[in-house]
Amino acid sequence: MSAEFGGRTGLRGRISQWLRGSGPQEAAGDGGREELLLAAAGAGLPLAPAAHPAAGYRCSCDRVGCPTPARHPVSFAWQTQSTTDRAQVERWARHEPQANFITATGMTHDVLDVPVEAGREALERLLNSGVEVGPVAESDDGRMYFFTLTRGTPEDEDEWWPCELDCHPETMDEHPGLRWHCRGSYVLVPPSRLPGDDGQSVHWVRGPEHPLPEPLTLLESLTDACAKYAGQDQSSSPWPLRH
Template sequence: MADGKGRYGGTANRLSWENRPQWLRRRVKDTEPDDSDREALLLAVADAGMPLAPAAYPVAYRCSCERIGCPTPGRHPVSFAWQTQSTTDRAQIQRWAEGEPLANFITATGMVHDVLDVPLEAGRKALDRLLELGVEVGPVAESSGDGEQARALFFTATRGTPEDEDEWWPCELDCRPETMDEHPGLRWHCRGSYVLVPPARLPGDHEVYWVRGPELTLPDPLTLLETLTDACAQFIGEQEDIEQEVAWPLGR
C-alpha cells in the first residue's frame, strides 16, 4: 500500500499541473493494477473511515447491471441497500473484492465525509491555488471522461448531522443542488449520496484515480469552498464565452 508519497500524494503535490509527470497526473493506461494494488487502495479508503459498497463496472460501453439504457454505466451501487450495506470492515471488503474482481466501489457520503465534486479543469486550478495558499487539502481524486464526466473530487469532513440536516442538500451523482446558481458547476455529496472511489474503471477507457491519497486528514469543507466556487465560476464563464464565440456567426 502506498505511503502517501509518490503515486497518489505527498511530495509532488505542490508542482503545477503542467509540470507534473504523466504518472502522477494519471495512471499509465498499459499497466493495469493487479488485484493486490486494487485491494490495498480499497482497504486504505476503509482504514480512513470511509464506508464502501460494491458498484457496477463497464462492459465495453455498457453497464454490468445489464439495465437497458443505464444512465450511469459503471458509476452506481449494485444494491439498492447500499447505504446500510456500506462498511469499513476489512474482511468484508476483501470478500467483495475477491468475489467480484472487476467491480468498482462507491463510498457513502454524509456519515464520516462529504465530497465536493467540480469540473476537472476547475478542480485542478483550485487545487494548485489552495496549495499555494498553504491550505490543508485532504484526499483528492479525479474522474476522467468527456465533458461533464471529467470531474475532480475533494474529500472533506462531513457537515451533515441530524441537528442541521436541512442545511445541506443530498445529491446523487447525476443531480445538481438547488443552489446551483450560487455554486455553478459544484456538487456537494453528503447524506444520501455517494461517489466512486479509486481504482475504478469507466466506459470508454476512462477511470477514477487518486491525486492525493485517502490517508490524508479530511479538512472542513468550508476551508475549500470559496476557492472551489471561484474556480467553478471562472470555468463556467470561460465555457459560456467559447459557446458565444462559436454561436455568433451562426446567428448572422
C-alpha cells in the same frame, strides 16, 4: 483516524508508489486494487460494490439503457451496506474482481465535486496558500472530487442542515458546476474504471492518507474557480448557503 492510518508500517509509501503508477501494482496481481480499496476503508471511507464497464459503453447491470453505466451501486441497500470493515471489503474485492466501488457520503465525509479544470486551479491555489487539503480524486470523464469531513451529524437530524449545493445521484445533471455530495449520495472511489475503450478511470491525485478538512475551508476557492470556468461573475455563485 488519519494518524492511525498514516502510522501503518510501509502503507503510506506503498500508496505513494501506486499514485505514481509504479511499484507493487505488478506484485499485487490486481493492479493494486485491493490494497487501494483497503486503504480507503482504513481511512474511514465507507465502501460498497458498484457496477463495472461491460463491452463498449455498456454497464454490467441488467438495466436496458442504464443512464449511469459503471457509476452506480450494485445493491439498492448501498447506504446500509456501505462499510469500512476490512474483512468485508476484502471479501468483496476478491469475490467481485471486476467491480467498481462507491463511497457513501454524509456518514463520515462529504465530497465537493467540481469540473476538473476548476478543480486543478483551485487545488493549486489552496496548496500554495497553505490550506490543508484532504484526499482528492480525479475522474477522467471531467470531474474532480475533494473529500472533506461531513457537515452534518446523521445521528441527530436537528444538526443536519440542508444546502442548495446538495447533490444526489439522480440530480447530477442539475448541478454542472459544483456538486456537494452529502447524505444520501455517493461517488466512485479509486480505483474505478469508466466505460469505453480508452482506459478511463477514477484515480487518486492526493491519497486517503491525508486528513479530511472542514468543507468550508475549501468552498470559496472551489466556487470561485467554478464561476471562472463557467463564465459567471461572483454574484451568480450558489454561495451563500441557504439555511
